[in-house]
Amino acid sequence: SHVAEIEGPARASGLWLMFGLLSIISTLLWGFAYDRIDVHKVVCANYCITAVAILLSISSSSPTALVLSVFFYGLCFFGYITIIGVVIVRATRALSSVYMGKLTLIHTIGQVLGALGGGIARDKTGSFSYVFVFSLATLLISLGLFLTVPKSNVVRSEFA
Secondary structure, eight states: OHHHHHHOHHHHHHHHHHHHHHHHHHHHHHHHHHHHSOHHHHHHHHHHHHHHHHHHHHHOOSHHHHHHHHHHHHHHTTHHHHHHHHHHHHHHGGGHHHHHHHHHHHHHHHHHHHHHHHHHHHHHHSOSHHHHHHHHHHHHHHHHHHHHSOGGGSOOOTTO
């Protein structure tokens, strides 16, 4: 919506295509990283790249900043699901399908509420800036909560 408002619907369509393709690639990228690198480093990298994407949206409305923001965000979007999904499957084994269903439900609810809340905030304030600032704040809170989890409580890959 932000890109369509700034650049128009044609530009937004191209960026949605890029975002979608990068989202698919992100599952492979972050799954590969999870299997080879310490999970805390992988999650922190995902959070940091996402923070850069959000900061680009906050700091500039230039076409270059918007493209870079979409690029970085696309590279991370399904990374969260991939990383947390692997942790859930390895931790719950036989019940993993139940927990993966819950993860999918929670993610879907978050997407719906996020889009609804972001749209309402944009309509009330006339700007997406508040939405991006809120997103960055919640990202940092989430990272802080993740970093408080002892490393021994995070399930490691059998392949690492």
